[in-house]
Amino acid sequence: MPHQPFTGLILKKYSGFYYVQDEAGKIYECKLRGKVKKQVILTGDKAVITPLDEAQGILERVEPRQNELYRPRIANVNLVLIVMAYDRPEPVPMLLDRLLILTLHGGLTPVMVLNKCDLKASEKAADIMHIYKGLGIQIISTSAKQRCGLEQLLTAIKGKIAVFAGPSGTGKSTLLNNLAQNLNIKTQEVSNKIGRGKHTTRHVELHPLEGGGWIADTPGFSTLDLPEDLTSRQLGAYYPEFAPHLEDCRFQDCLHYREAECGVKEALESGQVSGLRYHNYVAILEEVMRNERCYR
Known part of the structure; x- marks a missing residue:
C-alpha cells in the first residue's frame, strides 16, 4: 500500500x-x-x-509562507521572545524599542522575557521595566539558572514557531537549553569588561517543545536595521501609549514631532507618556525620515 x-x-x-x-x-x-x-x-x-x-x-x-525573517533565514514565525535581563547587562530601552518595532512591523507577536529574575534589578533597570509593563505586551519573568518561569514560557509558545531576540549576555542560550530537550547550545559568560556575552550558534534549526510549539536555536533580528518600507506615518502606531492622545492632536497626520497643538507632546509634559519612550521615538523617527529622503 x-x-x-x-x-x-x-x-x-x-x-x-x-x-x-x-x-x-x-x-x-x-x-x-x-x-x-x-x-x-x-x-x-x-x-x-x-x-x-x-x-x-x-x-x-x-506551501506559501506567512512571513520570512532574513537573519536568520526562517519562515512562518509567529512569536518573538524579546529577552532582557534584570541585571548584567541592564535593559537598553533603544534596543528594546527597535526590536518591538521590527516585531510588530513584521506582523509578529512580541513577548518580553525578563530573565535573571534571581538577580536584584538596579534602580535604573527597575524604572525601565516599569515603563514597559504599561504597554499591554505580555511580560514573563524567568530565571534560566533556577528554572523558574519556564512553564509560563512554554504556554506562550504552545502551537507557535518562536524565536528569541535581544542582546547577548541576557541568558537566551541557557533558556533555549532549558526549554528544548537534547539541546546543548554553547554559551559564553558575560564579559566583565564590556558587560555583554556572545551567542555562538550559526545554523538555524527548529526544536519541538514538550506540550507543543517550536523554538529556533538561533536568535532572530541579528541586524537591527529598520525595515526599508517603514514610513514616518506608520511609526507612531508602534507606540501604543500614544493612541489615547491622538484625538487631541490638531493635525490628523501629526507626527508628534515639531507640530503645534500635539496631544502626544501635551501628554509627555503632563507625565502621561514616558519621556524615555518619547525620546526614543523621536530618534527613530528622524532615522526613518532620513531613510525616506534617501529612497526618494
Whole structure:
C-alpha cells in the first residue's frame, strides 16, 4: 500500500536533506523532487511530503509562507521572545524599542522575557521595566539558572514557531537549553569588561517543545536595521501609549514631532507618556525620515 502524502514542518536542512515533522511528531529525512529543487527552502516552511518508508520521504512542494525573517533565514514565525535581563547587562530601552518595532512591523507577536529574575534589578533597570509593563505586551519573568518561569514560557509558545531576540549576555542560550530537550547550545559568560556575552550558534534549526510549539536555536533580528518600507506615518502606531492622545492632536497626520497643538507632546509634559519612550521615538523617527529622503 503506497504511503499517503502529508503536509509537515521543515525543522532543518543538513547535508542536502530536509528534516520534516508530521502532525504526530514523527520526523522524516527528505530529498527534493523536480522543480522544487530550484526553490529557496527555509526552516519553518510547510512542505508536502510523500513518505518512502517509515523514516524517509520526498519533498514534493513548499506551501506559501506567512512571513520570512532574513537573519536568520526562517519562515512562518509567529512569536518573538524579546529577552532582557534584570541585571548584567541592564535593559537598553533603544534596543528594546527597535526590536518591538521590527516585531510588530513584521506582523509578529512580541513577548518580553525578563530573565535573571534571581538577580536584584538596579534602580535604573527597575524604572525601565516599569515603563514597559504599561504597554499591554505580555511580560514573563524567568530565571534560566533556577528554572523558574519556564512553564509560563512554554504556554506562550504552545502551537507557535518562536524565536528569541535581544542582546547577548541576557541568558537566551541557557533558556533555549532549558526549554528544548537534547539541546546543548554553547554559551559564553558575560564579559566583565564590556558587560555583554556572545551567542555562538550559526545554523538555524527548529526544536519541538514538550506540550507543543517550536523554538529556533538561533536568535532572530541579528541586524537591527529598520525595515526599508517603514514610513514616518506608520511609526507612531508602534507606540501604543500614544493612541489615547491622538484625538487631541490638531493635525490628523501629526507626527508628534515639531507640530503645534500635539496631544502626544501635551501628554509627555503632563507625565502621561514616558519621556524615555518619547525620546526614543523621536530618534527613530528622524532615522526613518532620513531613510525616506534617501529612497526618494
